[in-house]
Amino acid sequence: MLLEKLSNAISPAGYEGEVRNIIIEEIKPYVDELFVDRMGNIIAHKKGKGKRVLVDAHMDEVGFIIIGYNDDGTLRFTSLGGVNDKIPPCKVLYVGNNKIKGVVGLKPIHLQSQEDRKKGINYEGLCIDIGAKDRNEAEKYVEIGDYAVFDTKFGYFGENKVKGKALDDRIGCFILIEALKENYSCDFYAAFNIQEETGRRGALGSSFRIDPEIGIALEGTVCADMPNVPEHISGTYLGRGPAISIMDGTSIYDVSLREEIEKTAKLSNIPYQNRRAAAGGNDAGSMHGVKEGCRVAAISVPSRYIHSSVSVASISDIDNGKKLLIKFLQGIA
Amino acid sequence: MELLKKLSDASGVSGRETIVRDIIIEELEKNSIEFHQDIMGNILVKKGNGSKKLMISAHMDEVGFITTFVDKGFLRVSNIGDIKTESLDGELIKINGSIGKIVNTKNEDDINSVFVDMAADKTVNINEGDTASFIPGFKKEKSYISGKALVSRALCYILLDIIKKSAPKDLTVYFVFTVQNELNGRGARAAAYSVNPDYALVLEGENSNDYPGAEGNISLNHGPVLRIMDKVLIMHHQVSEIIEKAAEKAKVILQKTVSNESSEGGELHKEVSGIKAGVLALPIRYKHSSLEIIGKKDLEDLTKLLLNIIE
Numbered sequence: 001m002l003l004e005k006l007s008n009a010i011s012p013a014g015y016e017g018e019v020r021n022i023i024i025e026e027i028k029p030y031v032d033e034l035f036v037d038r039m040g041n042i043i044a045h046k047k048g049k050g051k052r053v054l055v056d057a058h059m060d061e062v063g064f065i066i067i068g069y070n071d072d073g074t075l076r077f078t079s080l081g082g083v084n085d086k087i088p089p090c091k092v093l094y095v096g097n098n099k100i101k102g103v104v105g106l107k108p109i110h111l112q113s114q115e116d117r118k119k120g121i122n123y124e125g126l127c128i129d130i131g132a133k134d135r136n137e138a139e140k141y142v143e144i145g146d147y148a149v150f151d152t153k154f155g156y157f158g159e160n161k162v163k164g165k166a167l168d169d170r171i172g173c174f175i176l177i178e179a180l181k182e183n184y185s186c187d188f189y190a191a192f193n194i195q196e197e198t199g200r201r202g203a204l205g206s207s208f209r210i211d212p213e214i215g216i217a218l219e220g221t222v223c224a225d226m227p228n229v230p231e232h233i234s235g236t237y238l239g240r241g242p243a244i245s246i247m248d249g250t251s252i253y254d255v256s257l258r259e260e261i262e263k264t265a266k267l268s269n270i271p272y273q274n275r276r277a278a279a280g281g282n283d284a285g286s287m288h289g290v291k292e293g294c295r296v297a298a299i300s301v302p303s304r305y306i307h308s309s310v311s312v313a314s315i316s317d318i319d320n321g322k323k324l325l326i327k328f329l330q331g332i333a
Numbered sequence: 334m335e336l337l338k339k340l341s342d343a344s345g346v347s348g349r350e351t352i353v354r355d356i357i358i359e360e361l362e363k364n365s366i367e368f369h370q371d372i373m374g375n376i377l378v379k380k381g382n383g384s385k386k387l388m389i390s391a392h393m394d395e396v397g398f399i400t401t402f403v404d405k406g407f408l409r410v411s412n413i414g415d416i417k418t419e420s421l422d423g424e425l426i427k428i429n430g431s432i433g434k435i436v437n438t439k440n441e442d443d444i445n446s447v448f449v450d451m452a453a454d455k456t457v458n459i460n461e462g463d464t465a466s467f468i469p470g471f472k473k474e475k476s477y478i479s480g481k482a483l484v485s486r487a488l489c490y491i492l493l494d495i496i497k498k499s500a501p502k503d504l505t506v507y508f509v510f511t512v513q514n515e516l517n518g519r520g521a522r523a524a525a526y527s528v529n530p531d532y533a534l535v536l537e538g539e540n541s542n543d544y545p546g547a548e549g550n551i552s553l554n555h556g557p558v559l560r561i562m563d564k565v566l567i568m569h570h571q572v573s574e575i576i577e578k579a580a581e582k583a584k585v586i587l588q589k590t591v592s593n594e595s596s597e598g599g600e601l602h603k604e605v606s607g608i609k610a611g612v613l614a615l616p617i618r619y620k621h622s623s624l625e626i627i628g629k630k631d632l633e634d635l636t637k638l639l640l641n642i643i644e
Contacts, residue, residue, distance in 0.1 A: 213372070232402035232409035233445050246462040247399050247411065252348030252516060258462070274461040276401045278411030293373040293523035 002026065003174045003318070007154040007164035010094060012063025012147045013080045013197045016040060019059045023173060023192050030180045031190075039205040042192040050186035050333045054212035054294075055179065055325070056203055056283045057172030057219075058196030061165065062307050063149040064093065066128070066142055073132030075102065075142060078123045081197025085122045087308045093128060096146035102128040150309040160239075160315045167303045167311040168220030169196065175218050175301075175322045179329065186332040196283055200250065203286035212294050214257065214332070215287030218325065220313065221245075221275060221300035232276065236302035239314045241271030242321035245298035247278045250285025254295040261297055264328045270320050275300060299325055334473055336360065336493070340486035342469035344427060346397030346413045347515045349464045350374060353393040353486070357510055360493055373523045376510040381501030381643075388507045388530035388608075389495075389639065390521050391488035392514030392597065395481065396621045397466040398426060398449070406453035408433065410465065411444055414515030416621055418442045424623050428465035429458055467623035476554055476629050483625040484538035484617050485514065491536065491615075491636050499643045506643055511597060518597025525604040532572055532609050534642070535598040536635075538625070539590060539614035553616050554628035556586040557635040560612040563592040565599025572611035579641040585634045588616065613638070 011019040023042055028034060033045035042059075062081035069075060075095070079085075089106040104126055107116065116125075128148065132138035154164035164170075176190050189210045193202035207215065221243055222235040236243045244261055245253050265272040275298075284296040301321045304312040336356075345353035357376055361368050369377045376393075396414030403409075408428070412418065422437040426449065433449040449465070451457050471480035478487070489510055496508050507528045512520035525533060539558040542549030551558060559576055561568055580587050592612075602610035615635055618626040 232404065246401070247348070247413070252399075252413065252513065255349070255462075276409075276461060278399060278401060288373070289519065289522065290526075291523070292371055292527050293519070295372065 002177065003162065003170065004154040006170035006173055007166055010149050011059055011061060012149050013060040013195045015147050016059040016194045019170070019173070020192070023059070023177060026177050027180050037205055037209065039202050040194045041202045041206045043206055043209065044180060044190040046180065046184060046188040048185050048187040051213045052187045052189065052210070053214045053216070053329065053332060054189045054191060054207065054210045054287060055176055055216045055218065056191045056193055056206070056287065057176045058169045058193045058202065058283060059173060060195055060197050061149065061168070062197050063147055064088070066095065066144055066146045066148065068144060069135045069138050070127055071135050073134045073138040074105070074127035074129050075138060077128055077148060080147060082307055084307070085126070086120045088126060089121065091309050092151045093148040094151050095128065095130060095142055095148045100130055100141055101151070102130045102148060105129050152310045161312055162315060163310055163312050165310055167313050168306050169218070171220045171301045171303065171313060171318055172218035175318070175325055178322050179325050182326050182330070184329050184332070186329060188329060193283055200281065200283050200286040203283035204290055207287045208290045211291050212287065215284060215294045215296045216325070217282045217284040217287065217296070217298040219282050219298055219300035220303035220306060220311065222277060222280060222306055223302035223304045225304070235277040236273055236275055238302050238304060238312070239317060240273040241317060242324050243273050243275040243300045243302055245275045245300065248280045248282065250281035251288060251296050251298070253284070253297055257295050257297040261299065261324065261328050264331055265324055268323065268327045270324045270327070272324065337478070337487065337490045338471040340489055341471045341480040341482055344466040345394055346464045346466055347394040347513045348413070350393040350512050353489070354510070357393070357489060357493065364497055366496060371523065371527060373520050374512040375520045375524045377524060377528070378496055378508040379505065380496065380499065380508070381505045383501060383504040385503070385532070386505045386507065386528065386530040388509055388525065388528050388533040389492065389536065390509040390511050390524065390533065390597065391492045391536040392485045392511045392520070393489060394512055394514055395466055395485050396515050397464055400428070400459055400461055400463045400465070403457065403459055403461065405455050406451045406457060408449040408451060408459060410447065410449055413464065414621065418444050418447060421447060425468045426465040427468045429463055431457070432468060433465065470624060477626055478629055478632070479624055479626045481623055481625065483627050484620050487615060487627055487632060488536040491632065491639065494636055495639050495643065499640055501643050504643065514597045518600040521597035522600035522604055525601040525608055529605045530608055532575070533598070533601055534572070535596050535601065535610065535612045537596045537612050537614040538617035538620050539592060540594065540620050541616035541618045544618060551588055551590055551616050553618065553626065554630040555616065556588050557631060557638055558614040558616055559587045559589045560592050560614050561589055563612060564595045566596060566602055566610060566612060568611035569609035572609055575642060576611065576613060576638070580638055583637045583641040585638045
């Protein structure tokens with residue numbers, strides 16, 4: 001399955017090459033125009049006589065970057081994008097282009113201070129063990145600036161669910177690819193952007209170039225539908241359909257656009273939910289933040305355990321997200 | 334003053350400026366003044382035909398709340414813009430015509446622990462995404478004016494006033510009523526891109542510290558504030574020269590400050606190839622609360638000063 005290929009691809013922020021190649025191969029037959037811009041974003045165009053619409057998904061995933069060596073041959077590292085420092089310990093990573101395996105170590109519990117135990121250990125206290133015997137050997141295999149990502153493999157589990165890394169935002173990429181296979185009367189641009197996780201940087205370039213009237217961000221979004229989290233701060237629920245954003249840290253979404261999307265969902269019997277959170281941010285902020293701005297909306301697929309080594313999403317949410325986007329775009333003249 | 338009351342009482346949080354915009358449009362149409370509404374929702378009025386372009390902006394939006402969850406008669410909300418969450422307990426808000434009481438019993442700076450009691454049974458006519466503002470309470474005293482959202486609406490009022498009164502000779506002036514100021518000046522940024530002015534004057538409110546226990550040097554009715562620098566903008570020296578010269582001519586005394594606040598000038602002055610910008614502010618007590626207070630003399634002085642700048 002395409003989503004599996006996308007999820008397994010190793011492409012942290014700033015190093016999106018692998019997933020970019022998969023996407024280009026996949027969408028080539030379906031678009032009128034296709035190129036990679038100066039920043040590294042893929043821009044695809046399906047010409048139409050209607051409104052200029054930009055739909056965006058980001059190719060990058062959160063990961064890590066190597067910033068130094070310890071004398072014992074372990075590597076010092078920090079995050080690329082937002083990865084809470086409680087996440088990396090005791091995980092296996094792929095380091096660099098050669099996919100060298102690395103293990104993130106953690107001090108044994110009896111050596112952890114009271115503060116370590118309470119607060120957890122931050123990046124300064126963590127290191128990646130690649131099995132090197134000393135610094136010299138480590139330097140032979142890994143360079144400073146090499147990236148690292150989780151070694152998680154995509155899989156199906158439970159009823160109607162998938163698990164894998166980078167579902168934020170390979171799910172968005174997947175939906176956008178599928179949407180490009182259909183036909184529309186609007187002037188449809190698709191941007192697969194770089195470096196969303198490090199500050200929505202790629203989207204600035206693609207949005208400036210395309211200058212859309214309507215911008216839609218596709219995302220994998222927070223889903224804290226877990227025990228001990230009150231409903232009002234859970235954001236979204238798995239299986240209740242794609243989430244339509246109200247507001248986040250980078251956009252307050254256009255009311256009429258949101259209503260049109262809701263109307264589309266109701267008319268087509270597609271379940272949907274509101275994204276009940278105002279935190280976070282996405283490429284929509286960049287879309288309306290260049291030139292004269294535009295009307296923006298965001299459609300997201302709930303993804304549990306986002307920005308960690310593994311996320312969980314519902315296949316029906318993904319499917320309904322795809323349907324909703326396609327129906328909505330087909331309704332734009 | 335009837336117009337200022339109307340503007341202050343109107344509900345219009347960032348991204349939901351329609352009611353305020355409609356009041357402004359009505360006022361412009363009544364006076365046969367042409368305007369343009371851009372894609373973000375800003376209102377632009379152009380006057381004069383000089384070679385240099387000056388943009389003067391005031392924002393339409395106010396801080397407030399957006400509903401994220403409805404639980405029978407209780408609402409969960411997020412703040413729109415910069416609001417002191419820890420001091421919200423007991424404040425009253427207006428949402429879809431109903432009054433609600435904000436409860437933050439822990440007085441913590443965490444919006445997730447805040448709820449709104451709508452004093453309603455099971456069903457309330459409120460949906461996720463609906464917005465709320467502080468309850469209106471406009472009041473005019475001899476020297477002071479108080480009410481909600483004055484930090485934006487008093488400046489919209491001034492802008493409307495100078496649109497009507499000014500006749501720029503050697504300048505092209507763009508008067509802009511902006512959206513989403515309280516969300517990092519998103520509207521002003523877009524307007525600055527399309528106008529591409531030589532100079533930009535941002536009209537703002539400056540925290541006034543003339544109440545018991547407050548520290549600072551800004552007082553009500555002591556004159557408009559020339560903000561030399563704030564967190565996001567250093568006033569261009571040519572802009573401050575223009576203001577100071579006009580102040581001398583208009584016999585308006587200025588208060589000067591280095592501010593720890595922000596404004597839409599930050600986003601605006603980085604647009605296109607850079608814009609010479611500065612903030613001119615109205616002293617205001619209790620900014621971003623349900624009752625803001627401004628001085629009547631400051632309002633008049635700022636109007637006088639702006640008219641002098643344009644002439």
